[in-house]
Amino acid sequence: MLTRFLVAAAALVSAASAQLTITNPSSDSWWVAQSSNTLAWTCNTSPYSNFTILLANSNPSVLVQPIAIIAIQENYDCSETITQQQSTQPAATGYTVLFANPLNSTDVYATSETFEIKALGSSYPATSSSSSPSGTSGSSSPSSTSTTGGALAQYIPAGAGMALALAMGLVVA
Numbered sequence: 001m002l003t004r005f006l007v008a009a010a011a012l013v014s015a016a017s018a019q020l021t022i023t024n025p026s027s028d029s030w031w032v033a034q035s036s037n038t039l040a041w042t043c044n045t046s047p048y049s050n051f052t053i054l055l056a057n058s059n060p061s062v063l064v065q066p067i068a069i070i071a072i073q074e075n076y077d078c079s080e081t082i083t084q085q086q087s088t089q090p091a092a093t094g095y096t097v098l099f100a101n102p103l104n105s106t107d108v109y110a111t112s113e114t115f116e117i118k119a120l121g122s123s124y125p126a127t128s129s130s131s132s133p134s135g136t137s138g139s140s141s142p143s144s145t146s147t148t149g150g151a152l153a154q155y156i157p158a159g160a161g162m163a164l165a166l167a168m169g170l171v172v173a
């Protein structure tokens with residue numbers, strides 16, 4: 001009975017972890033050129049504590065290779081406003097945002113849906129979190145203590161979870 005519960009719990013944990021998804025931009029949530037745009041991701045389920053953010057385009061005449069727009073982004077920020085200084089890319093379709101290993105940018109953790117950068121002056125997507133929503137961008141910094149604890153828990157493989165957690169003294173009886 002207990003075993004079955006633990007297996008189910010472990011399965012849930014494993015389904016919820018190791019999941020980093022870029023939620024904005026997306027196929028129906030574009031960016032606007034030479035403007036501030038919002039980048040957002042599933043920080044709560046991300047197994048990574050930081051990453052490099054790159055911009056790519058499927059058309060080599062727009063971008064020959066991915067370019068880094070943020071060298072090190074902390075996962076706990078959950079979203080970031082990309083300024084026109086960080087991304088000076090022209091209006092075009094076929095863009096993707098990549099989150100990659102800061103030590104090896106070909107080790108890609110997550111890729112956004114293909115999205116469009118529309119011309120300067122275009123309206124932002126209706127439902128979007130584009131422009132600069134207060135309170136959602138990088139200003140809040142939860143204590144690194146809790147972030148570290150959460151990140152550590154995410155790293156524990158499902159099968160070994162309880163034993164490892166006990167061994168590491170993470171489980172308070």
Ligand SMILES: *[C@@H]1O[C@H](CO)[C@@H](O)[C@H](O)[C@H]1NC(C)=O
Nearest residue numbers: 048049050051072074102151
């Ligand atoms: C990024 O995360 C790794 C491991 O998760 C850590 O070792 C490294 O110090 C972090 N780098 C920065 C710049 O925060």
Ligand SMILES: *[C@@H]1O[C@H](CO)[C@@H](O)[C@H](O)[C@H]1NC(C)=O
Nearest residue numbers: 101103104105106107108109
């Ligand atoms: C970088 O990551 C790629 C993809 O995961 C891998 O094939 C390659 O060996 C890595 N390079 C280094 C130097 O670790």
